[in-house]
Amino acid sequence: MGGFSAVNDDILQNILFRLPASSFASAACVRKSWNRVCNRVMAYPKIASAMSLNPSFPDAVREVLDKVLSGPIRPQFAIASIGTQFSLEAAHQLISRKLGSKVPVVTSNACGIIGRDAITNTMKEVRWRNMPEEDGPISQESDKFNRGIVLIVGYLPGLMVDAIPLLRLKTDPQFSLIDRFLKEIKNYTAHVSGLIEPAGIIMFGDQNVDMTPVLAEIDCVMSEETVIVGDASSRFICNSGHNSHHYDSDLYFFDAVALVFAKDKNKPQGIGETRFHSTLSAGLVPFGPELRAISVASKGTECSWMTVSMNGFPQLIDSQRLLDDINRETKLWLLNQLPVLQLNDESAELYIGVIQKRPSSIEQEKMEMRKYLAFYDVLGGDDEYLVIEGVGVQPGDTFLFYHADSSTARSSCLNAFEKFKVLRPASSSRNPWSRANAGAAQVVGGGKGGVFGGLMFSSHYRGEAYYDSFPIYGNFPGVPIAGLVCSKEIGRDSATSSVWQEAKEESPARCSLHVCTSVYLVLSYIPPPPNLDIN
Incomplete structure (x- = not known):
């Protein structure tokens, strides 16, 4: 010594x-x-992430844990996404035990994973679109299907983090406790930061719950400065940190969970500021005339049958004939697009985008109407009814058809790249892992400020081979990146207006729940003034 x-x-x-x-x-x-x-x-923020496609469950979990804990870090939160052939409960237990009971951890199933391999450090994007044929031969590839994990662990000095669930009483399962959920987020934020709203929220919603009205309420209540991203279509397990209450799973269903990031009012002198930046890359385009739902019948929460008419005309439309016309047009479109397809266009996924105006469920006394755009999968139709997945459409709602479009996805992906490009330092180094400042945040440029991590939520209908991770990977090739592939992506989009809405001279409908979209989040660090820097 x-x-x-x-x-x-x-x-x-x-x-x-x-x-x-x-x-x-x-x-x-x-x-x-x-x-x-x-x-x-540890005065500087750090994100550590790793991905493993090892088909052995214990080996895959061990590889990612060893990688993210291979350097100094004090875990404040963790997000793990795994293939459905791995045990969600076992993975969550192993990770929580390793990181400690006071660390908020969210573990979820995913349709695919994105990140750097824990062993080779190579960037990979993996999508599990379809299950292997049950009657087909057992191959080495099928043995690896849906087996993998990506783990991201973060330490953000100057911020406090906790997991807050959206609950639903098992004794009264009709409605989620949205008002309680928002109140707990605001109370937690006020307690740790003295502010009204958090800096950022990462959400995970249960795949059997319609998150559209929930997100509409959150979007209306939270200011534009609060970044909100996530996956609305998962199975997940979560545990809260030491700052929040423990919730009895015998009494409640967990409809969603929010990792809430709030500024620390007791932040030590000399600690800078972590900032959240998000954008998205849309992959849908509207087409056809504006239609209106005339009558709607639902089967539980699974699907809805609608009679529809062209907006402004009383005659009901033959839905089967309408879909046949759409399919013919889509096939012609696909033939023209085949040389440049990047999305999973062969499936010709068809959606309707519905403008919904609903009263607030938590501020009913204000008689305020929420206006938002909601997407529904089109399942089929007959001469009378159009059948869609999910419920929530009401008679009188207007909608357009949407389909996936490679050109739109590509151009919006480039727009996302350009938006993040402004976060690169002017003298960005191609070797961002410089250790010139040992202990400093490992950020682009090797200095004490800049982007130090990225997270993404990507649609399982989108492309392969770094196409989706390009806005983050292309701008910040040295920073840790983790991503999961899902079917419904959460991301606030204040620019949802389209020619459709502009022509009606209406304020645009907000949209926080997307399909065929990639939602990106990057974290940057702003150092304190020189006179307040750590000695």
Whole structure:
């Protein structure tokens, strides 16, 4: 110990910076001087992520945990997404046990995963679109199908993080407790930050719950400054940190969970600011005339039958004939698009985008109408009814048909790249993992500020081979990236207006729940003024 006492802080910092998380935590307890240097190392935010396609469940979980904990980090939250052939409960238990009971963890199933391989560090995008043929031969590829995990662990000094669930009483399962959910988010934010609204929210919604009205309420209540992203179509397990109550699963269904990021009112001097930046890449285009729902009948929460007419005309439309016409037009469109297809266009997924005006469920006394755009899968039709997946459409709602479009996805992906491009430092280095400032945030440019991590939620109908991760990977090739593939993506979009809505001279309908879309989140760090920097 005497030899180490003579080591100056800069050398000690360089040594500590190279330790794995567990050894680093032990070093912080050795003596006060070491603890001071460890705190200096952890004065900057860090995201660690890893992906494994190892078909062995325990080996895959071990690989990603070893990778994300291979350097100094004090986990504040974790998000794990796994293939459906892995056990959701077992994965959540292993990760929570390794990170500690006070760390909020969300573990979910995904249709695919995106990230850097834990062993090779190569960037990969994997989508599991269809189950292998049950009667087909068992192959090595089918053995690996839907087996994999991506894990992201974050440490964001200056922010507090907790997981807050959206509950539904099992004794009264008709409605989610949205008002309680929003109140808990605001109360938590006020308690830890003294502010009204959080800096960011990452949400996961149950695949059997319609998240559209929930997100419409959240979008209306939260200011534009609060970034909201997530997956609305998953199976998930979550545990909260030490800041929140524990919820009895015998009493409640968990319809959704929100990882809430709020500024820390007790942030130590010398800590900078972590900022959230989001954008999205849409892959749908509207077509055809505006239609109106005349009558709607539903089967539970599974699907709805609608009679429809062209808006402004009383005659009902033969839905089967309408779909036949659409299919013919779609086939012609596909033939023209085949040389440049990047989406899963062969499936010709068809949706309707419905403008819904609904009263607020939590501010009924204001008589305020929420106006939002909701998407529904078209399942089929007959001479009388159009059949869609899900419920929520009401008589009088107007809608357009939408289909996936490669050109739209490609151009909006480039727009997302350009939007994030402004976050790159002017003298961006192609070697962003410089250790010139040991202990500093590992950010683009190797300095103490800039982008240090990215997360994405991508539709399972979109393309392969880095196409979707390009806006983050192309701008910040050195930062940790993690992503999951889902069927309904959460992302606030204030620019949802279209020619359809503009022609009606109406205020645009908001949209927070998307299909055929990629939603991107990047985190950047703004250092404190020089006179407040850590010594």
